[in-house]
Amino acid sequence: xxxLTIVLFVFLLIGVFFNGLGSVxxxxxxDVYTRLHATTKCTTFGSIFTSLSVIIFSIYFWxxxxxxxxxxxxxxxxxxxxxxxxxxxxxxxxxxxxxxRSGVMPKQAVIDELKEANLK
Amino acid sequence: xxxxxxxxLFTGVLITAFMILPLFRLILGPTIPDRVVALDTIxxxxxxxxxxxxxxxxxxxxxxxxxxxxxxxxxxTLYIAKFIERRAKDK
Numbered sequence: 001x002x003x004l005t006i007v008l009f010v011f012l013l014i015g016v017f018f019n020g021l022g023s024v025x026x027x028x029x030x031d032v033y034t035r036l037h038a039t040t041k042c043t044t045f046g047s048i049f050t051s052l053s054v055i056i057f058s059i060y061f062w063x064x065x066x067x068x069x070x071x072x073x074x075x076x077x078x079x080x081x082x083x084x085x086x087x088x089x090x091x092x093x094x095x096x097x098x099x100x101r102s103g104v105m106p107k108q109a110v111i112d113e114l115k116e117a118n119l120k
Numbered sequence: 121x122x123x124x125x126x127x128x129l130f131t132g133v134l135i136t137a138f139m140i141l142p143l144f145r146l147i148l149g150p151t152i153p154d155r156v157v158a159l160d161t162i163x164x165x166x167x168x169x170x171x172x173x174x175x176x177x178x179x180x181x182x183x184x185x186x187x188x189x190x191x192x193x194x195x196x197t198l199y200i201a202k203f204i205e206r207r208a209k210d211k
Contacts, residue, residue, distance in 0.1 A: 069171060077171055
């Protein structure tokens, strides 16, 4: 029980730390691409850790108490985590592509090699 | 068991409090993609906080809603990205 508490505390601490870093990075960075870089990676990593702590918690009480409600909690949290992992990088990639095609340049950019390559 | 649920509740409240900084970026943001990035970040925070609240209150329906919210916000983000792209092409 004390080991479970320590593991959950460490996982939640990592999750909250990285979520906070993403939130501060969104406010402090200078242009769209660096903001996207800060927020997407940090929030995905932090949310993976907070969801993993919920999964570990529910698996432990599923095994010890045998209450099927904790089994349902485990499986549904796992499905939510898979949805988060798949959708978050895909959406941020779509935003970055749309921002580049709509002509938003990185700050202090001199050349644009992606536009010079003339890909369709 | 109760103190673990209080830990989840505290973490959920903290992640909900982190939504304030992206809200500033959503209001101030100089370009449209900045606002979309802020909205996407808020959506991720909402899903993470909803999973934690579901564990804290032992309500499984919260986690089901988190799944649906994640998929719907993904579709909304893709659609806004498509809209920005198409508007830039027409111009």
